[in-house]
Amino acid sequence: xxxxxxxxxxxxxxxxxxxxxRHSVFFPFRPYLSWLVTPxxxxxxxxxxxxxxxxxxxxxxEDLVAENQALNQELLxxxxxxQKLDSLRAExxxxxELLDASQKVExxxxxxxxxxxxxxxxxxxxxxxxGFSTGAYVGQAVLDATGVMxxxxxxxxxxxxxxxxxxxxxxxxxxLSRTGFRSxxxxxxxxxxxxxLSVPHSADVKKGDILSTSxxxxxxxxxxxxxxxxxxxxxPGKPYADVDVVPLAQLARSRHIMLIDKLERVME
Numbered sequence: 032x033x034x035x036x037x038x039x040x041x042x043x044x045x046x047x048x049x050x051x052x053r054h055s056v057f058f059p060f061r062p063y064l065s066w067l068v069t070p071x072x073x074x075x076x077x078x079x080x081x082x083x084x085x086x087x088x089x090x091x092x093e094d095l096v097a098e099n100q101a102l103n104q105e106l107l108x109x110x111x112x113x114q115k116l117d118s119l120r121a122e123x124x125x126x127x128e129l130l131d132a133s134q135k136v137e138x139x140x141x142x143x144x145x146x147x148x149x150x151x152x153x154x155x156x157x158x159x160x161x162g163f164s165t166g167a168y169v170g171q172a173v174l175d176a177t178g179v180m181x182x183x184x185x186x187x188x189x190x191x192x193x194x195x196x197x198x199x200x201x202x203x204x205x206x207l208s209r210t211g212f213r214s215x216x217x218x219x220x221x222x223x224x225x226x227x228l229s230v231p232h233s234a235d236v237k238k239g240d241i242l243s244t245s246x247x248x249x250x251x252x253x254x255x256x257x258x259x260x261x262x263x264x265x266x267p268g269k270p271y272a273d274v275d276v277v278p279l280a281q282l283a284r285s286r287h288i289m290l291i292d293k294l295e296r297v298m299e
Contacts, residue, residue, distance in 0.1 A: 139292040141166050143173075145285065146190065155198040155222065155282070157181075161290060162189045170250050172291040178256040178279030179203065179244060180288060195282050196257065197222045205257050206245040210235050213245050216257060222282045225258055227274035232265050236274055252291060 147158035161167045163186045171183040173193050181201065185192040194201055199220040205227070206213045212235065215228045230236055240260040246253025258276040265272050 141290040141292065143167075143191075143288050143290055145288060149192075153199075153220070155195040155218070155220070156184070157193050157195065159191050159193055159288065159290075160189070162187045162191050164188045166292065167191045167290055172251045172255075174255060174289045174291060175280045175285035175287070177281060178258070179251065180280040180282060180285065182250055183290070193288075195222070196280070197225060197278060197282055202228075203251060203257055204245045204247040205242040207236065208241040208243055209237075210240075212236065213247070216242060216276060223277065224261075225276045225278060227260070227276055228271075230263075230272045230274050232272050234272070236260060236263050236272070238262060241279075242276060255291075 141161055143159040143161040145157050146160050149156040149158075157180075159167075159173075167183055167186050169183055169186055173180045173182060179196055181193045181195040181198070183191045184194045195218070196203055196216070197218040197220070199218050201218045203216045204213070205216045212230075214230055216225050217228055218225050227236070227242070238260055241256060242258045242260070244251040244253055244255045244257060256279045258278050260274060261277045262275040263272055264274075
């Protein structure tokens, strides 16, 4: 029975196809048939469209990721160049300041560069690229563009070690530029602070006073700036006032420095 039904349906289909091809029997019904077939076509073609869209989306995403990575690399490169440019600009400013300072120095000078520093927390020393082969010697005063940094304490042929004025073992004879009051400026082991010794309560010392070398020793020539008074405290019962001083030299940052050769050595 089912075989006969199948044969009938096949025969009927053939007749319908023949009739439509010869006499356009179903032409008036084609728009309606197309409307009915369209959802089926959409469902049938949907997987292919989804697969195609997925591949295009993934390809676009990979392209965007690659482009983003390339842009990030370019941005890092530009930032690195900008930092280098800023560093060179800052170094150029420091060199100009050092050049201006060197023109004010009457003694013979030797330009040097800081190449290292001591890792010892209890000692404040730096290593420079000049030794006795270029004129450095123990006891030589060292300055940067803004003030006294310290003195040479060790030398070799091609480098030397400098003890900074902030070291607890270092002392500098100084005088107040405003009044001429003389005292000793001592380091306390802090690169940002020093103390002025033996200052009577009656001494005319004020915040903002500039201290310079007095020249009353055999190491530091006179009239070089050393520090500025930050605070003066008068504590009852203490024989002297407590005077805090901020070093003028950039002890932790200066890279280019000057070694000062005293005039008498130059004349020799």
